[in-house]
Each structure stands twice: as structure tokens, then as C-alpha cells.
Amino acid sequence: MSIKLLGRKRVSPQESRAAALGAARELLKTDGAAAVTLQSVAKRIGRTHANLLHHFGSAAGLQRALAEDIAQTVAASIEGAIEKRRLGQATERDVIDAMFDAFRREGAGELIGWIALTRQREALEPVIQTIDRIVRLMKAAGDERPVDRMTLGLTLLAIGDSLVGQEVARACALPRETVRQVAVTQIEALAGESLRD
Structure with missing residues (x-):
């Protein structure tokens, strides 16, 4: 850009x-x-x-506007993947990948971490609203699984990965993408079923 x-x-x-x-x-x-x-x-x-x-x-106002801008981009990516899954054009793994890719590509983890560490938590509101909208979207689509818990775990993993995923994976002597399989396993455990491929 x-x-x-x-x-x-x-x-x-x-x-x-x-x-x-x-x-x-x-x-x-x-x-x-x-x-x-x-x-x-x-x-x-x-x-x-x-x-x-x-x-x-203020600088906080700029950071909030940036968080809003990034939240919209991340939401569009994830909601697009959810809609494709609903239409049978994508798998649940595609939704997981979309979330990890969106957070990583946009630098969302670092921005969220910075905002939290500088105690400007009100600037996180656009991200919180995006997560809330994703949960409501999945529930409205008739998903009876615990999508709130699934989204919580997946979001925290995606944020952590976008922030320090490469370094932590290297410390564990694992490929960085291993965290995505951990996310799949976690969601399968919460859902009580294997994800469709």
C-alpha cells in the first residue's frame, strides 16, 4: 500500500x-x-x-480510529468466510484460517496489545463490537454449538499468534502454523464433534 x-x-x-x-x-x-x-x-x-x-x-483518538478501521477489515474477512461456510463454499477450517490471517495481516494483535498496555481500553471497543457481531451472526445462522466459547478461544489464539506467534513457535521448535491445528482441536473439543473438511 x-x-x-x-x-x-x-x-x-x-x-x-x-x-x-x-x-x-x-x-x-x-x-x-x-x-x-x-x-x-x-x-x-x-x-x-x-x-x-x-x-x-489525540493520539488515543488516532489509535481508536485505527482500531475501528482494522476491526472493519478483520470483520469483513471473517464474516465473508462464515457466509461462505454457511453456503457450503468453505469449511470451518477456512473460517479459522480467515481469522488468523486477518489478525496477522492487519497487525491487530500488536495494536490490541499496545492499547491494553497503555490502559486506553475504550479504544478496544471497535474490536469488542466486531467479536460480538461475529458471535451473533453465527447464532443467527442457527449454529447451536457453543459459538461464544469457540469464538473466545479462537480470537485469543489469533491475537496471540499475530502478536508473538512466530517467536513462541520457534521456542517450542514447532512450525508457526501449528497453532491453527491447536485451534481446530480446541474448537472440536468445545463443539463435541470433528470439524468438516
Whole structure:
């Protein structure tokens, strides 16, 4: 993804906000959550710190907006996989893979960890709402299994994997993807049945 340098060019508030969120995403992926500051994002898009303060109010506001943006992307990916499973076009393993891939690709684990460690837990609300929506979606589709417990375990594993999965797997002398099989085993135990392939 290339960052759009805005400079002195006059743009709409929506374009400015979108450019800032794009830059924040890139900083998150390349340099980590601590690098997502108003100053660093402003520099990336050729705007001032004051300009971003106007749009987000504070660094916490930027992080909340970033969490909302990432939560929407993660939700779309997971909900798409759930819908494909419902239509018989995907397996439950595909849903698990979609969750792990979405969290890993978007840097969600690091952002969630940073927000929690800096005690800005209100910024986690978009992620919480996304998880709640996924549970309700699965229940509404008639899934009578304990989808709340399944989602809890799967989400925590996916967040942990996106945060330190590579390092922990290396310490255990296992391939990183082993955690996905652990997730399958966990869900099978909670569901009381084998997952369909």
C-alpha cells in the first residue's frame, strides 16, 4: 500500500482522515504500535501535528480510529468466510484460517496489545463490537454449538499468534502454523464433534 502524500494540497476532511489512517496502518505493520503517533503519521502524509489533532483529537483518538478501521477489515474477512461456510463454499477450517490471517495481516494483535498496555481500553471497543457481531451472526445462522466459547478461544489464539506467534513457535521448535491445528482441536473439543473438511 502506498502512502498518499498530501502536502499543502487542499483535500476534504474524509481524504485527510483516510490518508492518515493509511499511514497509521503502514506504520503499525512496519514499525509497530509505538510508532503510530500523531507526529509520525503527520510526517508520512505531509501534514502537521495540529492538522491530525483536528481530525482525531489525540493520539488515543488516532489509535481508536485505527482500531475501528482494522476491526472493519478483520470483520469483513471473517464474516465473508462464515457466509461462505454457511453456503457450503468453505469449511470451518477456512473460517479459522480467515481469522488468523486477518489478525496477522492487519497487525491487530500488536495494536490490541499496545492499547491494553497503555490502559486506553475504550479504544478496544471497535474490536469488542466486531467479536460480538461475529458471535451473533453465527447464532443467527442457527449454529447451536457453543459459538461464544469457540469464538473466545479462537480470537485469543489469533491475537496471540499475530502478536508473538512466530517467536513462541520457534521456542517450542514447532512450525508457526501449528497453532491453527491447536485451534481446530480446541474448537472440536468445545463443539463435541470433528470439524468438516
